[in-house]
Amino acid sequence: MAGLSGDPSVLRKLNSAAVLQVLHGALLPGTAGSGKAPQAAAMTLTEITKAVAFSRPTVEDVVEALLEQGLLNELQPTPSRSAGRPARRFGFRTDAGYVLGVDVAPEWVHVLVADLVGTVVTSHRAAVSRRTDGPERMAAIRAAVAQARAASPVGGQPILGAAVATTGIVDTTGRVVRADLPGWTGVNIAEGLADVVGAPVAVENDMRAGAIAERWIGAAVDADNVAYLHAGLRMGTGFLIDGRSPRGYHGAAGEFTQTGGKRALKAFRRLLDHLPEAGPDQPDAADGSRESVESLFVAAARGEAAAKAAAKHFAHTLVKAVEGLIVAIDPEVVVVGGSLALAGDIVAEPIRNHLASACVFPPRVEVSPMGDDSVALGAVRIALDQVEARLFLHDHRQ
Incomplete structure (x- = not known):
């Protein structure tokens, strides 16, 4: 067909979106999220014309725009032995803009x-600090975003979108409707970051973001039905059904039950009793810091008997606390994430056996190959989904 017919301004947008999507999809796979870029792939005008099924003049106009x-x-054109000018080749500019992914955990902000x-x-x-109140936490997020932007090689390119993954339950406006952190309930994160980001800000629950990251570039790549178990200094679950992350009526889909949450918290406190003794230059293990909790799981992986037994017992208790959710969603894969x-x-073995x-x-x-980083990477994926929906004129909903 010779392009789409109708209102010219709408046609230009639709044609541009179609060409962009074809060239975006032509990128050769890399390890997105790890810092290694996909390899640039290029297409000639003839190849683009064939892919979008528009007339060549339409494609030429769109590409120039x-x-x-x-x-x-x-x-650069591919060298050719034939006479005449080599065909022009075009590729999607991966650095035409940038996105922000923000993880708001009880004890850190990761951008x-x-x-x-x-x-x-x-x-x-x-x-x-876990004891940081709402306004101070919001100020810390704003400062972290500003510092990350200042340290980035973005030059004059714009931030096109951002996503924040936060502990707690959030609504579709970006407001926290329930959280265990002091003063965090009621905070509208999207509004609080609008001026420092300068682009649309999506806000999502952290465990949901972790599940999205695992399907994107983690342990559940290409799996549409996923359960995600995250444990460390924060605990929770996220899940995907048919590739989407259901929110539920209140945005609380996938949350621990009251009984399950108490059981998991009790098991975690018991776990802290088995933390390895701190060395002279290490934080006190009894403080339950990120480093000290991680040291226990590392000791378990090394085969240290006490740490190994404690980690296995905790994993078994954790999966028992969420077995109802897992049975209900019938996942293809369960991902163990966090510290x-x-x-x-x-820890995978007792979960697998149960x-x-x-x-x-x-x-x-x-x-998970990403550990705690899965939440921030999931936020990146959510931000990319929002940007791609605008570029390619898709109606995208997680």
Whole structure:
């Protein structure tokens, strides 16, 4: 067909979106989110015309407009032995803009700046206290975002979108409707970051973001039905059904039950009794800091008997607390994330064994390669989804 017919301004947007999507999809896979960029792939005008099924003049006009907008690159032509000029080649500009992914945990703010295919260019982490009140925590997030932006090689390119993954339950406006952190309930994160980001800000629960990251570049790549178990200084679950993350009526889908949450918290406190003794230059293990909790799971992975037994007992208690959720969603894969992932198969084994008897169809159990970073990376993916929905004119809802 010779392009779409109708209102000219709408047609230009639709045609531009179609060409952009084809060239974006032509990127050769890399390890997005890890800092390694996908390899640039290019297409000729003839190849683009065939892919979008528009007329060649339409494609030429669209490509020239996208070049002027800075969304495409014209790459060096491929050397040819035939006579005549080599065909022009075009590629999607991954650095035409950037996104922010922010993890708001009880004891830190982690900000990632990534390009338009998710390659991380800057990572900034700032410590906060679990006792920090709402306004002070919001100020810390704003400061961390500003510092990450200042340290990023974005030049004059814009921030096109951002997503914040926070502990607690949030509504669709970006407001925290329930949280255990002091003064955090009622805070509208999207509004609080609007001026410092300068682009649309999506806000999501941290465990939901972790599940999204695992499906994107983690232990559940290409799995549409996923359960995510995260444990460390924060605990929770997230899940995907048919590739989407259901929110539920109040945005609380996937939360611990009251009984399950108490059981998991009691098991975690018991776990702290087995923390390795701190060395002279290490934080006191009794403080339950991120480093000390991680040290226990690392000790378990090394095979130290006490740490190994404590980690296995905790993992078994944790999966019992959420077995109802896992049975209900019938996942293909259960991902073990957070600091708990540092113990590897030591904790995956009791979870796997329990689910083998609890589930009609036992899922496979995998250990996250990202640990705590999965939440910030999930926020990057959410931000990219929002930006791509605008660029490609899709109606995208998680």
